[in-house]
Amino acid sequence: MGKIRVATEWFAGCAGCHMSLLDLGEWLFELAKVVDIVYSPIADVKEYPEGVDVALVEGAVSTDEQVAKARLIRERTGVLIAFGDCAVTANVPGMRNALGKKEVVLERAFLDLVDSQPQIPSDPALPVLLDRVVPLHDIVDVDIHLPGCPPPAARIQAVLEQLVAGEEPRLVGRELLKFG
Amino acid sequence: MDPQELREIAEDERQNSKPTRVRCCVAEGCLAAGSGAVKASLDDSVAAQGLGDAVEVRPVGCLGLCSKGPLVRVDPDDTLYGGVTSDDAPAILSEAQGHATDLTKVDTSHPFFAKQLPIATENSGMVDPERIESYIAEGGYESLFHVLREMSPADAVGEMTRSGLRGRGGAGFPVGLKWATVAKMRSERKYVVCNADEGDPGAFMDRSIMESDPHRILEGMAIAAYAVGANVGYIYVRGEYPLAIQRLRLAIRQANRAGLLGTHIFESPFDFRVDIRVGAGAFVCGEETALLASIEGKRGSPRPRPPYPAESGLWGYPTLINNVETLANVPTIVRKGAEWFASIGTDKSKGTKVFSLTGQIENTGVIEVPMGTSLRVIVEEMGGGAPNGCRVKAVQTGGSSGGCIPAGALDTPVDYESLAALGSMMGSGGMVVLDDQTSMPDLARFFMEFNVDESCGKCVPCRAGTVQLQRMLSRFAAGEAREGDLPKLEDLCDLLRNASLCGLGQNAPNPVFSTLRHFRDEYEAGIARAPKAEAAG
Amino acid sequence: MAVVTLTINDHLVSAEDHQTLLDAAKAADAPLPTLCQLDGVSDVAACRLCLVEIDGSPKLQPACMTPVAEGLSVRTDTQRLRDYRRMIVELLFAERNHVCAVCVLNGHCELQDLAIEVGIDHVRYEYLHPHVGVDVSHAQFGIDDNRCVLCTRCVRVCEEVEGAATRDVMGRGTNCRIISDLNVPWGQADSCTSCGKCVMACPTGALFTQGATTAEMEKDRSKLSYIVRAREEHQWVR
Numbered sequence: 001m002g003k004i005r006v007a008t009e010w011f012a013g014c015a016g017c018h019m020s021l022l023d024l025g026e027w028l029f030e031l032a033k034v035v036d037i038v039y040s041p042i043a044d045v046k047e048y049p050e051g052v053d054v055a056l057v058e059g060a061v062s063t064d065e066q067v068a069k070a071r072l073i074r075e076r077t078g079v080l081i082a083f084g085d086c087a088v089t090a091n092v093p094g095m096r097n098a099l100g101k102k103e104v105v106l107e108r109a110f111l112d113l114v115d116s117q118p119q120i121p122s123d124p125a126l127p128v129l130l131d132r133v134v135p136l137h138d139i140v141d142v143d144i145h146l147p148g149c150p151p152p153a154a155r156i157q158a159v160l161e162q163l164v165a166g167e168e169p170r171l172v173g174r175e176l177l178k179f180g
Numbered sequence: 181m182d183p184q185e186l187r188e189i190a191e192d193e194r195q196n197s198k199p200t201r202v203r204c205c206v207a208e209g210c211l212a213a214g215s216g217a218v219k220a221s222l223d224d225s226v227a228a229q230g231l232g233d234a235v236e237v238r239p240v241g242c243l244g245l246c247s248k249g250p251l252v253r254v255d256p257d258d259t260l261y262g263g264v265t266s267d268d269a270p271a272i273l274s275e276a277q278g279h280a281t282d283l284t285k286v287d288t289s290h291p292f293f294a295k296q297l298p299i300a301t302e303n304s305g306m307v308d309p310e311r312i313e314s315y316i317a318e319g320g321y322e323s324l325f326h327v328l329r330e331m332s333p334a335d336a337v338g339e340m341t342r343s344g345l346r347g348r349g350g351a352g353f354p355v356g357l358k359w360a361t362v363a364k365m366r367s368e369r370k371y372v373v374c375n376a377d378e379g380d381p382g383a384f385m386d387r388s389i390m391e392s393d394p395h396r397i398l399e400g401m402a403i404a405a406y407a408v409g410a411n412v413g414y415i416y417v418r419g420e421y422p423l424a425i426q427r428l429r430l431a432i433r434q435a436n437r438a439g440l441l442g443t444h445i446f447e448s449p450f451d452f453r454v455d456i457r458v459g460a461g462a463f464v465c466g467e468e469t470a471l472l473a474s475i476e477g478k479r480g481s482p483r484p485r486p487p488y489p490a491e492s493g494l495w496g497y498p499t500l501i502n503n504v505e506t507l508a509n510v511p512t513i514v515r516k517g518a519e520w521f522a523s524i525g526t527d528k529s530k531g532t533k534v535f536s537l538t539g540q541i542e543n544t545g546v547i548e549v550p551m552g553t554s555l556r557v558i559v560e561e562m563g564g565g566a567p568n569g570c571r572v573k574a575v576q577t578g579g580s581s582g583g584c585i586p587a588g589a590l591d592t593p594v595d596y597e598s599l600a601a602l603g604s605m606m607g608s609g610g611m612v613v614l615d616d617q618t619s620m621p622d623l624a625r626f627f628m629e630f631n632v633d634e635s636c637g638k639c640v641p642c643r644a645g646t647v648q649l650q651r652m653l654s655r656f657a658a659g660e661a662r663e664g665d666l667p668k669l670e671d672l673c674d675l676l677r678n679a680s681l682c683g684l685g686q687n688a689p690n691p692v693f694s695t696l697r698h699f700r701d702e703y704e705a706g707i708a709r710a711p712k713a714e715a716a717g
Numbered sequence: 718m719a720v721v722t723l724t725i726n727d728h729l730v731s732a733e734d735h736q737t738l739l740d741a742a743k744a745a746d747a748p749l750p751t752l753c754q755l756d757g758v759s760d761v762a763a764c765r766l767c768l769v770e771i772d773g774s775p776k777l778q779p780a781c782m783t784p785v786a787e788g789l790s791v792r793t794d795t796q797r798l799r800d801y802r803r804m805i806v807e808l809l810f811a812e813r814n815h816v817c818a819v820c821v822l823n824g825h826c827e828l829q830d831l832a833i834e835v836g837i838d839h840v841r842y843e844y845l846h847p848h849v850g851v852d853v854s855h856a857q858f859g860i861d862d863n864r865c866v867l868c869t870r871c872v873r874v875c876e877e878v879e880g881a882a883t884r885d886v887m888g889r890g891t892n893c894r895i896i897s898d899l900n901v902p903w904g905q906a907d908s909c910t911s912c913g914k915c916v917m918a919c920p921t922g923a924l925f926t927q928g929a930t931t932a933e934m935e936k937d938r939s940k941l942s943y944i945v946r947a948r949e950e951h952q953w954v955r
Contacts (some may be wrong), residue, residue: 082839085818089810089816089840090844091816091818092819094816094844094846095816095846097844097846098814098848098849100848132846134844135839135840135844138843145838147838149818171838172836174833177832177836177838178817178829178832178833179815179817179818179832180820180823180824180829180932462889479885483761483762484778484779484782632890632891633890634889634890635889635890635891636890637867637886637889637891637892637893638761639762639764639765640763640764640765640805640808640809640866641765641804641805641808643812643867643890643891643893644808644809644812644891645804645808646890647890647891648808648843651843668841672804675801675805678776678777678801679765679768679777679801679805680765681762681763681765
């Protein structure tokens with residue numbers, strides 16, 4: 001049997017979940033024996049490949065670009081994991097929703113709080129903000145929700161171990177299921 | 181007050197009655213359409229034509245056909261004029277004198293009128309709601325006298341039990357049983373409360389009764405109080421009904437002055453005082469425990485039952501709560517007898533029901549029909565069907581707590597059990613007719629929005645659940661629902677029905693359940709196809 | 718006092734006749750999740766988490782306000798009740814801005830604990846993200862509507878234990894807010910005795926001690942139980 005093809009992605013988040021993944025430390029060597037990292041912000045791969053078995057997606061969905069990417073990932077992936085509180089609940093990035101739609105948020109960030117030369121960036125290359133930041137499952141079907149801010153390394157390990165063993169991961173109890 | 185005086189008042193009132201009576205509706209619907217000016221103009225014309233001895237212009241309550249207001253009805257020919265303006269006054273008077281004019285008349289033999297059987301509304305449009313003498317002339321307060329003189333409290337309770345009258349506020353609880361429960365409670369103090377916090381969208385029957393015949397409610401309350409052993413009553417009226425409040429206040433003053441309320445009523449040992457409490461606009465205060473909290477001066481939120489108010493109500497004392505229409509039936513039941521009342525209606529639903537007929541229908545207004553009348557008779561014959569060539573699609577009964585009955589089930593007789601079997605409910609009597617232009621998910625969204633606004637916020641399922649349901653329904657209505665939203669919608673509705681604290685939350689999903697039951701295809705059509713990934717990137 | 722026998726989840730248990738089903742279930746090792754219930758103050762049956770099934774009754778009953786009775790047969794943990802509890806807690810998370818990651822009570826919060834207990838891995842409802850405020854006008858304490866679950870424990874503890882009645886509920890439905898006096902900033906509420914009981918009673922990070930930062934706060938309920946116990950058992954020091 002070939003190795004399990006794993007991808008990771010990172011939307012509106014702080015990279016903390018990826019840091020927590022790296023916190024797995026030496027167990028990563030064990031993991032590397034059974035999985036290939038085929039796509040990741042920390043790997044130099046330009047295009048999300050076909051036939052991914054497991055994807056860990058960190059971060060909330062906050063731009064049109066991320067919506068498109070989420071749909072692409074969903075289409076090309078077997079098991080999609082919402083990785084950490086931002087992907088699961090919108091978490092801190094979602095706090096901007098209380099302010100209002102994107103215009104209000106942009107004004108607040110680029111005009112109200114800026115001292116010198118305030119202006120809203122308008123380069124067409126920039127992704128367009130969504131009016132509301134949403135959890136990943138609002139955009140695409142998610143198979144596993146892995147909460148935590150960040151999910152502790154042990155929690156990530158527990159989920160990956162169960163997946164590698166071909167089981168359907170069950171997250172029960174404080175160690176595996178706590179928000180925050 | 182003694183019975184002799186009562187009879188004298190009635191006799192005087194009949195003696196003073198003029199040969200021709202021009203009854204001008206001054207209930208809220210017609211007033212809004214300008215009947216105040218019509219009444220003034222009629223008065224002026226009578227004076228100008230010197231008809232003061234022959235013609236009486238009588239301000240009266242609801243004449244029924246609200247959509248054709250302002251309405252004026254002339255006796256003894258029983259001619260009904262609709263859409264009257266103040267310019268029409270001279271013509272109406274000259275017709276009353278026997279001179280034909282080209283004024284358009286409303287056909288009073290139309291089923292809208294002919295199929296009615298007024299009991300609770302028998303005086304509506306007949307008596308002047310602001311004069312107690314006018315009510316007394318129609319036999320008013322004779323039932324109270326009869327009960328005090330001839331019946332024991334237990335007899336009065338028995339009369340209600342035998343009549344088969346059920347609560348007209350919505351749930352249809354047997355009135356006699358409720359009275360008997362309160363009567364049996366041993367307590368130094370008891371209360372009678374009239375629930376006049378009519379709040380269902382599209383319901384205005386109770387308002388019509390209060391504005392048209394306020395003394396009837398006071399008499400019903402006094403009889404109830406005697407039967408259960410209460411000495412203090414409250415009428416809890418919603419603040420949005422200023423005219424009803426004004427007329428009830430006036431009626432209480434008049435009844436107090438006449439000795440028909442207060443101490444030693446009809447020179448008996450029975451005392452009964454009535455006060456008005458004005459609601460501040462919360463729909464949930466129509467729920468009985470919230471209503472009681474509000475009368476006590478607390479925040480109007482419900483509490484779990486049991487204990488029921490019959491056991492522990494106002495300030496912990498046994499309290500009888502009946503709604504306006506229920507109490508309005510009481511004097512007539514006493515006058516004509518329980519057997520007479522029980523002969524009307526169906527096996528389990530006796531008597532009549534007042535409905536406010538509204539929505540996409542030709543003839544809107546207040547009607548009272550025997551229980552068991554089919555919806556088809558009400559909607560198509562009496563109501564004249566949907567206007568502008570549209571077809572009737574469904575009828576919503578029971579307001580935001582009720583449900584939709586599809587046009588295919590219009591032959592259903594109107595009674596508590598039949599409506600419940602279709603997933604709707606009798607409710608208080610709002611009947612909203614929907615035509616084929618109506619989107620059912622959008623209708624459900626409308627009612628859910630009402631529940632979102634009116635949830636008291638105490639229990640989680642209702643407070644946090646209605647707002648979620650409203651958002652889901654908006655998505656179905658806009659064609660933006662997702663795969664899986666339908667079971668999610670149904671599960672959440674199920675939670676509200678079973679886990680909410682009071683009737684508001686428990687019944688909030690009813691419009692969704694009933695539209696889902698009869699119009700599920702419209703919900704399925706509201707599900708958007710899942711968007712595909714665009715380009716590789 | 719009398720003792721009654723009833724059945725909880727097919728086990729016969731005895732209970733004192735003044736107890737509620739909530740007490741009896743706890744004693745029978747079948748504790749129920751609660752949120753609005755707090756020992757020492759009146760019950761309101763508002764959170765609906767302790768709803769139980771009673772054989773022969775079509776309606777679910779709140780255990781906190783249902784007295785025990787001879788011969789009752791009660792079920793506290795059916796699949797249906799578990800589903801309802803999860804939905805209720807999810808609704809609470811969606812209603813306000815419960816961002817555990819940056820909350821003073823992270824790790825010590827009853828709402829967070831409930832989410833774990835009922836097994837919430839994600840919230841299926843739309844996050845409402847309401848724009849609500851934080852009031853830190855009081856010298857020692859603060860109230861953060863973002864974290865409030867409207868359990869009204871603070872309202873009841875203020876009125877029934879402290880006797881100040883500073884707190885009440887304003888508004889309707891999901892727009893309800895906990896207010897101080899007649900909706901003045903807490904710091905200006907004349908009736909407040911600054912006793913801090915509302916903070917102790919609060920299950921979430923909605924009421925907090927100023928100066929506490931993320932995950933730093935713990936609700937010390939011992940003072941509250943001390944007072945309540947003293948009152949109930951008349952342990953007055955003369």
